[in-house]
Amino acid sequence: MKNFNYNIPTKVLFGKGKAEKLGSEVNKYTSKVLLVYGMSSIKKSGLYDLIKKQLTDFNIKCFELAGVDPNPRIESVYEGAKICKENNIGLVLAAGGGSVIDCAKAIAVQAKYEGDVWQDLYVDSKLGELRDALPVASILTLAATGSEMNGNSVISKMETNEKLAIGHGKLRPVFSILDPTYTFTVNKFHTAAGVVDIMSHVFEQYFSPDKRGYLQSRLMEGILKTAVHFGPIALKDPKDYEARANLMWSSSLALNGMMSCGKESTDWATHAMEHELSAQYDITHGMGLGILTPYWMDYVLSEENAHRFVDYAKNVWGIEGDSEMSVARKAIDKTREFFTSLGIPKTLTEVGIDHEKFEIMAEKAVKNGPLGTMKALEKEDVLEIYTMAL
Amino acid sequence: MKNFNYNIPTKVLFGKGKAEKLGSEVNKYTSKVLLVYGMSSIKKSGLYDLIKKQLTDFNIKCFELAGVDPNPRIESVYEGAKICKENNIGLVLAAGGGSVIDCAKAIAVQAKYEGDVWQDLYVDSKLGELRDALPVASILTLAATGSEMNGNSVISKMETNEKLAIGHGKLRPVFSILDPTYTFTVNKFHTAAGVVDIMSHVFEQYFSPDKRGYLQSRLMEGILKTAVHFGPIALKDPKDYEARANLMWSSSLALNGMMSCGKESTDWATHAMEHELSAQYDITHGMGLGILTPYWMDYVLSEENAHRFVDYAKNVWGIEGDSEMSVARKAIDKTREFFTSLGIPKTLTEVGIDHEKFEIMAEKAVKNGPLGTMKALEKEDVLEIYTMAL
Structure with missing residues (x-):
């Protein structure tokens, strides 16, 4: 630690x-x-x-x-x-x-x-x-x-x-x-984007290539499970107090600084990439994160860091299996399916974004150096992820 | 919430x-x-x-x-x-x-x-x-x-x-x-008692008869898993930094007040019963908790509150099964086995305590009213639990 x-x-x-x-x-x-x-x-x-x-x-x-x-x-x-x-x-x-x-x-x-x-x-x-x-x-x-x-x-x-x-x-x-x-009056779209934002904040701190942070990982899985459990309930019944309350307290705990206390490293590449999307297109942050996250997961997954995806798969989604890579890929699919079920678009194309500004966005995203720790993303990597998300 | x-x-x-x-x-x-x-x-x-x-x-x-x-x-x-x-x-x-x-x-x-x-x-x-x-x-x-x-x-x-x-x-x-x-120099006995103390603090807040507190339960399961994972490692290698660090931060988070924020109810009956043991016999608090807890679990488990034990069984111990009561009982057995594996005695008899002061201890334990919420314990119930623990 x-x-x-x-x-x-x-x-x-x-x-x-x-x-x-x-x-x-x-x-x-x-x-x-x-x-x-x-x-x-x-x-x-x-x-x-x-x-x-x-x-x-x-x-x-x-x-x-x-x-x-x-x-x-x-x-x-x-x-x-x-x-x-x-x-x-x-x-x-x-x-x-x-x-x-x-x-x-x-x-x-x-x-x-x-x-x-x-x-x-x-x-x-x-x-x-x-x-x-x-x-x-x-x-x-x-x-x-x-x-x-x-x-x-x-x-x-x-x-x-x-x-x-x-x-x-x-x-x-x-x-x-x-x-x-x-939050009872928050519409479906912003409720969904909020759920994604909460989960993304956890992902950014949860996914790191080191094998440490046991306690932190278990706590973060608790928040992820809560978002997965109550997100659909809040969408179905916007006035479900328990759902709204669990999501609200999750949002605070996900990013009050506690979850990353003691972590060897965190990632935050997806946020950096999304900030460029919002800056160019003024889209809702949570939606941008929801589109990019599964592609980022696809792109950074490797034999070396698969253990984090396996923990995520087992402890959040209850996925079991022998092959680490296969279990990891199933968890990524689950994530994409879940976001889609909330009404989050799957691609940038769906929200009217094409490749026109990818070059400048990728340039800006890495202006302070490569992004993330799961895989250090250079400009070309960011471009590739934006392109996958088209 | x-x-x-x-x-x-x-x-x-x-x-x-x-x-x-x-x-x-x-x-x-x-x-x-x-x-x-x-x-x-x-x-x-x-x-x-x-x-x-x-x-x-x-x-x-x-x-x-x-x-x-x-x-x-x-x-x-x-x-x-x-x-x-x-x-x-x-x-x-x-x-x-x-x-x-x-x-x-x-x-x-x-x-x-x-x-x-x-x-x-x-x-x-x-x-x-x-x-x-x-x-x-x-x-x-x-x-x-x-x-x-x-x-x-x-x-x-x-x-x-x-x-x-x-x-x-x-x-x-x-x-x-x-x-x-x-904490590298803490001996095996006090290390074990500390692990039990951490887990007991979580149990006292985790076990409640209501069905709410989803986020809180998931976070607490994270602390329990951490104690179960690192307790034996710290006993085996007292200088394992990661184990000692995870246990130390767990001890703080288990009882800094955050875990019970939003919970409908908590229990704390076992602590009240143990305080009487320590007051009469000056025994180590964590050991007293370790002896009493599984008997308390046996005693309070009912069809109405079994859902908490089932969550605990599934999410902390990975126990599956169809019958709620059977899954719950397996989790209690696991808890007892785990404490024993740490070197915690199973009975009061093993630490030289007999029934002599049970009457006065039970009397004092409930002097401000019945204990706990999983089952409200009157003096007779406390007496029964002390007796089961003999």
Whole structure:
């Protein structure tokens, strides 16, 4: 097991009705918040009114940044940070899914930063410059990214087709409210994409060529089994509380940092490849992951790393067999079948993507070096995987 | 899934050499610590010298309380608290296993408490009175209790044969250093007792009569599989780093509070019954649990709750079969066989305990009401289980 530091101080208030605690939680930090949200869905669901009432009840002044996009733009970050600076905001409160939370985190940094966070942090990765940030909190409305409990933030700049990520402890929400009933209205497509996103986060940490990480692997298989079990239930009955709750808590645990604690290595190639897809075509992240993942699996599987696929096959899908490679391939087929059963497209062609930008996407994907550990992917490998996915 | 709040702020520094970070971590809190430890083992291993050097390097003054017993006594708590009060100590540093950490926590409370913590908190359970405590930190030398990451403290008063527990968020260590190499010298008996303790903590949260807690059950099965896999390896090769590391991290995750987050109910009857054994006979907690657990399983198994045993049988032991009750019984047999294979005695008779004090132990065990949820155990039930274990 590799040495690690575990430090996950985010407080999670989980369950139906927990948004009623919002005022008292915010009140511990400030009397002025910036509320960040996306489209009108939190108004339809009544969450917006509840938030406003909670803040009013505690005499907390609320500024707003609405209209954050699904792949949140750096322009929203600048706009939010401006409001924070001008009004001496004490906490950035995200109400939405991962995109809204990611945007709130970037705002929280830019609000305390002299330079340009996009260039310095997202592009140039000078994370040492990140010395301060406003506290961030979230009310989650989509089970997917795990942003509610981690320090990650992914921001896009559409004019340059860039989608870039940073991760820093100071960006972990100080508290997150996770009420599964707020995900009852998530449509089938985004529910499916969320399930894929959860599973992909686990895959990226689960699949590594080394033979270690026994405990971590067993815990991650637990999350995968949960996603496989409850994904179809949530699609069939969107108001199944148990399904929504299990998926929601899975999304947080999949990527709060705990699962990779002690792992010798992780992969993350599929995410890097998908970020280029989203950056060029603005597609839903979870869908992009769902299309690419089985092809990535096909491509990286080898005699040397088959043992991970075998564990995955046996412990998640109950597949048995003598030949490691054959068992591994069955697990990959199962994965593809499962994603398809959720309604995720099988190919890039189905979502209107052709090979036109593969060259530039592959170039950008490996600009900081080869991707992943299961097999180190050079530009040619990435091109091959994109092409397989056509 | 039941509503819950998750709040586990303990920072964990995990891995070989992490004790080298002690000085800088302590320095964030204070310049005066009370070092609490047990017997001479930390002196033999060199940990004591390392601690002293680390504290000296950061100009941190170190007071000491040595000789804490395996079932830590309230007298040690009073003694430690006196040192804290007289010397304006700013942090209580435990170096040892769960007993030492539990004692350090009680000291941290008593040092900031006007009344008698034993009577008010441990006996009368007036946890509302616990408003302040010194910060506690730990350097762990035994994988077992999970005390390094939770707010629990179990203290004994031998003159009245009482062993009582409290749990409070203020008692969570602010940081814990987990270096698996410090457990290389743990003997076979205590290694085995630690493995049983880890598994028992999971059992107490895993076994509940309701059908919910899917994600939690899958995660807990991951910890159980890890203990089953690495327990025998650690016994065979005490210096197997991977085994010691997996067991150590399992011990923390098994009882840091995360596993029961969202569970409808937990059990804890076996712990209550074992506490009476330890209080009367001062036996090792893990051994007492190892003897009682399979009999408790035999006794509580019913058609209604068999589904939990079936999950356990299938997912931890790979047992298949058609009849739920038969599969469940096979899992219980497997559990007993596994504990025996670790060198844990099968009966109370083997450790010199007869029926003499069963009556008083059973009486005390249920003094706050029936035990557990798999089957609510009254005094007669507890008596029956003690008798089965003879």
